[in-house]
Amino acid sequence: MAEKVVIIGSGPAGWTAAIYAARAELQPLVYEGAPLQEHYDVGRGPLGQLAMTTEVENFPGFPSGDMTAYLDGSIDNSIRQYMAPHMKHGVSGPELMELMRQQAKNFGTRIVGDDIVEVDFESRPFRLKSREGEWIEAHSVIVATGARANYLGLPSENKFKNRGVSACAVCDGALPRFRGEPCIVVGGGDSAVEEADYMAKFSSKVYLVHRRDELRASKIMAERAEKNPKIEIVWNSVVDEVIGDDENGVTGAKLTNVVENTSKVYNATGFFLGIGHTPNTDFLVGKLDMTDKKYLQWTVPFRTNTSVEGVFAAGDVADDNYRQAVTAAGTGCMAALDAERYLAAQGHH
Secondary structure (H helix, E strand, C coil): CCEEEEEECCCHHHHHHHHHHHHCCCCCEEECCCCCHHHHHCCCCCCCHHHHCCEECCCCCCCCCCCHHHHHHHCCHHHHCCCCCCCCCCEEHHHHHHHHHHHHHHCCCEEECCCEEEEECCCCCEEEEECCCCEEEEEEEEECCCEEECCCCCHHHHHCECCCEECCHHHHCCCHHHCCCEEEEECCCHHHHHHHHHHCCCCCEEEEECCCCCCCCCHHHHHHHHHCCCEEEECCEEEEEEEEECCCEEEEEEEEECCCCEEEEEECCEEEECCCEEECCHHHCCCCCECCCCCECCCCCCCCECCCCCEEECHHHCCCCCCCHHHHHHHHHHHHHHHHHHHHHHCCC
16 A cells, blocks of 8 residues: 655654644654664764754744653653753753654654665656665655755864854854854855854854855855954865864864965854755655755745655755754645645545
């Protein structure tokens, strides 16, 4: 029997889609991804990017407070016993994702801890192949595989992830460790300038590090950075090492000027990457229409339709603009409703 809807991915978009689909009695099947170290190393493990963050201050409904009892009572103990201790000031990324997963499961969502590695969207029902080699059939598919942040690949950078190293200023910039302290933003495009501009609201000084002598950002964005008194652009420079210690996390970074061949240590409590994201769409190349950056294309305005009828996209896999948990969840809801209407029109109630 073909599944009514298969959801690929397990971030906010995937779980929200599962909650809506399950409540609509579509018996969704979620492929949440295989828990492989190679996935975690590049930021695409099960439960999405939020599972690798700490505090989440901007997801509605979770003000600061002690949630210990609620977490103990709402998440199955088989999972809860392995979670990190609650920090008692609101919800963490892993906690929020486990809560979403549990909510989807409570409504009857079935979950497979594997990846989809190959798809056949030309046959009806659709055919999907898992990493373990199993083929399954589905009348509709929601792709919610997200996008992973690009990092420099330095061992020191990886060491201090979530302890001062971040790829999302909007997500983390307002945290106490960054307030009134200098920070470093790496990149030269619009996203890097946006990160620097955002951090200037909280940090005492923002060093915008770019390897060339001219920003790639649009003219209006470049002018914004150059005119901001809190932003100092460090031209022709690359990062050699993120500096820090176990007690304080990030304390600075060593930068090298590639023209003058000189090095200097800049003190900072924050190290932000603004060098783009890579959508997790490799297994869909040639199967669905994509942008030049390989994000899936929504083909109908204000809908989650892709170039194949019956296949929908939700979250960061199709959104290179907002990239927030709440917007991903919103499009997850939309994709489930779009899939439900599609299935009804096809007679698959």
